[in-house]
Amino acid sequence: MAGTVRRLTWQVGEVVEASPQTPRTKSLFLELPEWPGHRAGQHVDVRLTAEDGYQAERSYSIASAPESGRLELVVERLDDGEVSPYLADELHEGDGLELRGPIGGWFAWDAKEGGPLLLVAGGSGIAPLMAMARHRKAAGSDTPVRLLYSSRSYAEIIFRQELETLAADDETLEVIQTLTRSRPEGWRGYDRRIDGEMLREVAYPPEEHPLAFVCGPTPLVETVATALVDLGHDPNRVKTERFGPTGG
Amino acid sequence: MGRGFISRGFRGRRREPEGGSERVPPGQYLVDGFPVLSAGPTPRTPLSEWSFSLEGEVDETKTWSWEEFRALPSEEITRDIHCVTKWSKLDTTWVGVSVDTLLEGVETAAGYVLAFSDGGYTTNLPLDEVKDGKAWIAHTYEGEPLAPEHGGPARLLVPHLYFWKSAKWVRGLRLTNQDEPGFWESLGYHNHGDPWREQRYWGD
Amino acid sequence: MDEQRLDGNAAAGILQEVFAFEITTARAACVQCGATGEVGAQMAYVTEIGTVLRCSSCDNPLIRIVRQNETPQRYWLDLKGINYLQLQ
Numbered sequence: 001m002a003g004t005v006r007r008l009t010w011q012v013g014e015v016v017e018a019s020p021q022t023p024r025t026k027s028l029f030l031e032l033p034e035w036p037g038h039r040a041g042q043h044v045d046v047r048l049t050a051e052d053g054y055q056a057e058r059s060y061s062i063a064s065a066p067e068s069g070r071l072e073l074v075v076e077r078l079d080d081g082e083v084s085p086y087l088a089d090e091l092h093e094g095d096g097l098e099l100r101g102p103i104g105g106w107f108a109w110d111a112k113e114g115g116p117l118l119l120v121a122g123g124s125g126i127a128p129l130m131a132m133a134r135h136r137k138a139a140g141s142d143t144p145v146r147l148l149y150s151s152r153s154y155a156e157i158i159f160r161q162e163l164e165t166l167a168a169d170d171e172t173l174e175v176i177q178t179l180t181r182s183r184p185e186g187w188r189g190y191d192r193r194i195d196g197e198m199l200r201e202v203a204y205p206p207e208e209h210p211l212a213f214v215c216g217p218t219p220l221v222e223t224v225a226t227a228l229v230d231l232g233h234d235p236n237r238v239k240t241e242r243f244g245p246t247g248g
Numbered sequence: 249m250g251r252g253f254i255s256r257g258f259r260g261r262r263r264e265p266e267g268g269s270e271r272v273p274p275g276q277y278l279v280d281g282f283p284v285l286s287a288g289p290t291p292r293t294p295l296s297e298w299s300f301s302l303e304g305e306v307d308e309t310k311t312w313s314w315e316e317f318r319a320l321p322s323e324e325i326t327r328d329i330h331c332v333t334k335w336s337k338l339d340t341t342w343v344g345v346s347v348d349t350l351l352e353g354v355e356t357a358a359g360y361v362l363a364f365s366d367g368g369y370t371t372n373l374p375l376d377e378v379k380d381g382k383a384w385i386a387h388t389y390e391g392e393p394l395a396p397e398h399g400g401p402a403r404l405l406v407p408h409l410y411f412w413k414s415a416k417w418v419r420g421l422r423l424t425n426q427d428e429p430g431f432w433e434s435l436g437y438h439n440h441g442d443p444w445r446e447q448r449y450w451g452d
Numbered sequence: 453m454d455e456q457r458l459d460g461n462a463a464a465g466i467l468q469e470v471f472a473f474e475i476t477t478a479r480a481a482c483v484q485c486g487a488t489g490e491v492g493a494q495m496a497y498v499t500e501i502g503t504v505l506r507c508s509s510c511d512n513p514l515i516r517i518v519r520q521n522e523t524p525q526r527y528w529l530d531l532k533g534i535n536y537l538q539l540q
Contacts (some may be wrong), residue, residue: 008468012253045465048255054277056260059462080281082261090257098253103468104461106476106492218455239492244458285499286456289511333500367511397455412501435502436518436528449520 008103010047011035012096016070022156025124026088027063030071030097038066040135041108041128041213041241044073044101048083058083061127061215061241062102063159065134074158076124107213107241111139115211116204119147120194120224122216125243126158129215133166133173146174148202150194150220152181176202194220196227206232215241265338271328273443276336283335284397287431291366291396291417298401300385301420302350305358310350314401318387320345325384327407329414330443344386344405347378347421358423362430363404366417371430372439373406373413375423382408385418410441410448456497463496463503466517470527473539480505481535484512491515491537507533 013030020026043061064072077088091097109117109132117136119129126149136143151157157177167175178190178198190198204210212233214224221242228238262277272278295314303309312320322343330336361378364370377383386405387394394400399416406413412432433439438447446452460476467475476492487509494514495506502518516530531537 007472008465010252043461048258048260049253050258050260051254054260054262056258057465059465086255086258095256096253098255100465104464104476104492105474106464106490107459107461218457236493240459241461242458244455244462284456285501286454287497287499287502287504287516288506288513289454289457289495331501368513432502432518435516435530436520436526437501449526 008100010098010100012098013071015091015093015095015097018092021074021158024156025074025076025158028073028075028087028091028097029064030073030099031069032071032099035071036102038062038071038102039105039108039110040066040131042102042104042131043107043128044071044099045103046073046083046087047098047100048086049098056083059103061131063127063130063134065131065138067135067138074124074127074130107215107239109135109211109213111136111141111143113211114143116144116146116208118203118210118212118228119145120149120199120212120214120216121147122150122194122220123152123156124158125214125216125220125241127215128241129213130159130162132213133163136173137166137170142172144172144204146176146202146204148176148178148194148198150178150180150216153179154182154184154187194224194227196230199224199227200231203228203231203233206234209234209237212238213241214238216243218242218244262335271338272336273330274446276330276334276443279335279337282337282340282398283331283333285331285333286397286416287369288367293366293401293417295401299419300350300402302354302423303420304362304422304424305356306354306423310354312350317345317385317402320349322387323384325405327405329407329411332410332412332437332441332443332448336443340407341390342384342386342405343388344384344402346381347383347385348381350385350421351379354423356423358425360424360427362422362424362428363413363415363418364420364422365415366419369415369417369431370428371404371413371415372428372433373409374427377409378404378406378421382406408442410438410443412437413441456499458496458498460490460492460494460496460505462498463491463505463515463517466498466503466519467491467505467515469519470517470529477540479538479540480514481538482507482510482512482514483533483535485510488538 013032017029060073075087404415404418505515514533518528520526
């Protein structure tokens with residue numbers, strides 16, 4: 001939201017739950033002593049400090065809705081990462097995790113802003129868009145939303161069950177999946193990386209002036225953002241969150 | 249130590265120096281990889297459009313095309329490098345043209361150089377710090393052509409100073425009478441940058 | 453495709469250490485090309501040496517910031533790349 005922000009200070013949250021999501025990802029649930037609340041789409045900065053004072057910082061999108069009592073972060077373990085292996089493998093319930101936030105009011109959505117909403121995610125880029133979908137449900141909104149979600153394989157679809165349930169219960173929410181590396185037998189979703197042709201079939205037509213949020217690895221985000229603008233969407237209504245090389 | 253919260257069990261990806269810890273300047277740690285820190289987009293100048301210039305306080309500007317530059321004698325060197333963000337790498341291997349070679353025959357009263365790069369990056373040094381075997385224009389790293397994210401096709405290499413002085417995507421040296429702070433030197437980073445005296449920020 | 457190039461939102465962490473208002477939705481006017489846009493819509497290069505926010509139209513550095521981590525902390529902030537910041 002516009003206007004003043006509380007001065008960003010570091011605080012230590014407690015890991016109340018650490019649950020595997022997919023073979024490569026884990027959800028961390030945190031309770032924070034002084035959490036001011038957040039908007040769907042915002043992120044936190046996480047800071048790790050070693051005994052000798054060495055520090056590493058990374059940003060993680062908040063996957064939980066503002067209405068939720070606990071903060072949820074999704075960590076994807078990167079093999080050569082410095083922070084993600086610690087968060088995914090070492091951290092356990094009862095541990096403290098230092099973070100600050102919420103950060104980034106530009107990449108955020110409130111139900112009252114309406115839509116229609118086009119959400120495009122690659123891999124762990126689903127996190128901030130999940131916050132938006134969850135917030136939309138908690139707010140009782142019927143803003144039409146289409147989520148196009150690219151994953152490597154069926155087993156690697158983060159939040160798969162919850163997305164199926166959300167879509168089944170709500171005809172104004174559609175989830176379209178694409179699997180880029182392998183597909184289960186009988187798969188009826190898309191089977192390739194997101195491209196202009198797929199977006200032309202999936203996205204709302206530009207005349208409906210959708211609000212688009214795109215999040216994931218940089219190559220996917222740039223391909224999608226360029227394609228949406230080429231299809232005639234207003235660049236001011238396409239917001240991107242490149243994960244880049246810092247998500248490790 | 250007065251630090252706040254410590255993350256149980258976190259070490260980071262540093263590694264201990266084997267034996268030669270006297271080679272690691274104060275406050276530094278060793279890394280295995282080669283971190284990429286950029287202040288802007290990676291330039292992609294085609295070699296056909298690339299040139300290197302010596303300009304400023306000289307009788308006449310000297311310019312080399314890529315072919316002319318690569319025809320100059322190159323040296324293989326092995327050096328330790330130290331980044332102001334605290335990582336160090338030992339025994340990195342480079343091939344490059346010594347700045348002494350480029351300065352041959354150049355008469356100047358200038359005391360300083362400003363290295364300038366594609367994309368607008370600059371860094372300043374005393375002329376003495378790039379002479380007498382202290383600096384190169386490097387085109388090869390670990391036996392391969394220097395990758396764009398590490399400054400290729402050519403970067404300035406001044407290993408005795410913090411590595412921000414080793415300007416990536418370098419396109420020339422401007423010889424100047426006055427010292428002109430470069431991109432980071434004008435924004436808090438130390439004008440000289442000696443890792444052994446931990447000259448990281450203004451006033452250090 | 454440049455792996456180091458992030459969205460302006462990624463610079464929000466360090467910028468919010470010095471700005472008391474929500475910086476990502478502030479509008480910035482580029483001195484070089486005149487383009488105006490929200491800070492979040494610009495390009496951010498965020499590393500341990502410093503953060504540079506660049507104009508998404510012409511790559512001109514709009515805002516540069518360096519933070520020294522020692523006690524006391526120091527910041528250096530360069531705003532020469534913008535004509536103004538509009539807060540809304």
